[in-house]
Amino acid sequence: MSAQTPKRIAVTGAAGQICYALLFRIAKGDVYGPDQPVILQLLDLPQALDAVRGVVMELEDCAFPLLAGTVVTDDPVTAFTDIDAAFFVGSRPRTKGMERRDLLSANAEIFRVQGEALDKAAKRDAKCVVVGNPANTNAMILAANAPNFPTENITAMIRLDHNRALTQFASKADLHVDDIERFVVWGNHSPTMFADWTEAEAKGRKLSEIIGDETWYRETLIPQVATRGAAIIEARGASSAASAANAAIDHMHDWIHGTDGKWVSMAVPSTGLYDIPEGLMVGLPVICKDGHYERVEGLEFNDFQKEMMARTVGELEEEREAVSDLL
Numbered sequence: 001m002s003a004q005t006p007k008r009i010a011v012t013g014a015a016g017q018i019c020y021a022l023l024f025r026i027a028k029g030d031v032y033g034p035d036q037p038v039i040l041q042l043l044d045l046p047q048a049l050d051a052v053r054g055v056v057m058e059l060e061d062c063a064f065p066l067l068a069g070t071v072v073t074d075d076p077v078t079a080f081t082d083i084d085a086a087f088f089v090g091s092r093p094r095t096k097g098m099e100r101r102d103l104l105s106a107n108a109e110i111f112r113v114q115g116e117a118l119d120k121a122a123k124r125d126a127k128c129v130v131v132g133n134p135a136n137t138n139a140m141i142l143a144a145n146a147p148n149f150p151t152e153n154i155t156a157m158i159r160l161d162h163n164r165a166l167t168q169f170a171s172k173a174d175l176h177v178d179d180i181e182r183f184v185v186w187g188n189h190s191p192t193m194f195a196d197w198t199e200a201e202a203k204g205r206k207l208s209e210i211i212g213d214e215t216w217y218r219e220t221l222i223p224q225v226a227t228r229g230a231a232i233i234e235a236r237g238a239s240s241a242a243s244a245a246n247a248a249i250d251h252m253h254d255w256i257h258g259t260d261g262k263w264v265s266m267a268v269p270s271t272g273l274y275d276i277p278e279g280l281m282v283g284l285p286v287i288c289k290d291g292h293y294e295r296v297e298g299l300e301f302n303d304f305q306k307e308m309m310a311r312t313v314g315e316l317e318e319e320r321e322a323v324s325d326l327l
């Protein structure tokens with residue numbers, strides 16, 4: 001094993017289906033890389049701890065060289081003690097017929113309690129990503145309840161939507177997913193999200209020109225990406241898990257290791273940029289470098305973009321209003 005000090009990674013909802021895909025990949029080195037040992041600090045509810053112990057037995061049986069230890073707990077302060085990174089997955093998933101925002105009241109209290117624990121126990125430079133839905137607003141609740149923890153280090157996941165769109169574009173235009181640059185999903189991880197190809201390029205050309213089908217973009221691509229989660233629930237009878245875990249790993253990996261000048265979509269605290277109200281957790285284009293993300297600035301919006309942005313930002317404001325007692 002490498003001589004490096006292990007990184008401590010908290011993962012909540014460790015007995016759940018996303019974590020069943022996520023934990024093994026973290027232990028394999030997919031987040032911090034092949035030379036960095038990790039300790040997994042696993043949080044779940046008391047009634048789920050036996051199941052978490054079962055997952056730990058399986059982690060042990062993989063003999064991962066980088067897995068330097070595990071902690072199993074139902075106490076958020078224990079889970080967040082001295083962490084370098086945290087994946088906030090634990091919360092109730094939606095089932096058929098629900099929208100993600102229907103989970104607001106069910107899951108909001110979880111993030112209030114965990115915000116207080118994060119504030120008490122985590123390293124101040126720990127990187128946090130919220131996956132549990134409604135992810136953007138849960139991340140805002142987490143930040144509001146961790147007043148001594150840097151808000152910049154609290155983010156929410158919109159990367160699954162980003163990845164979903166890349167595959168659809170690549171297949172429509174006969175490109176490789178890696179060819180596509182300057183693409184972003186703005187706003188809320190909900191049906192109002194805005195998959196925006198205005199700036200997107202591939203092989204030195206505008207993606208919109210390569211595809212040349214604005215009607216397909218507006219009427220097929222945008223709604224397909226926005227409702228993909230529901231389509232998976234319909235087909236699988238359960239919400240997406242392996243692809244969600246993969247997106248969470250992409251999000252954290254890129255934040256830590258950088259994106260080489262490329263845009264990725266992350267939901268981060270709004271600074272007021274593009275007139276998005278300050279404090280909302282909003283999907284934006286960012287470039288990651290040296291362990292930080294930088295919001296892409298200086299973009300100008302056409303009327304369609306303005307309309308789409310207003311819709312998704314408006315929904316985030318409504319969600320904020322609905323949980324105002326927890327902020």
Ligand SMILES: NC(=O)C1=CN([C@@H]2O[C@H](COP(=O)(O)OP(=O)(O)OC[C@H]3O[C@@H](n4cnc5c(N)ncnc54)[C@H](O)[C@@H]3O)[C@@H](O)[C@H]2O)C=CC1
Nearest residue numbers: 013015016017018044048090091092093131132133160244
């Ligand atoms: N942001 C995104 O793109 C995506 C988000 N999700 C969301 O991720 C969340 C988890 O999904 P699954 O793993 O499929 O759900 P799951 O139901 O399989 O697992 C959730 C786990 O969280 C645990 N949990 C509940 N309350 C907790 C608390 N207070 N502290 C710690 N653990 C707690 C449960 O005991 C359970 O083990 C859901 O909210 C789901 O909607 C799912 C897919 C994509």
Ligand SMILES: O=C([O-])CC(=O)C(=O)O
Nearest residue numbers: 094133228229230239240
């Ligand atoms: O749709 C859901 O409830 C799960 C999710 O967030 C997704 O797959 O995007």
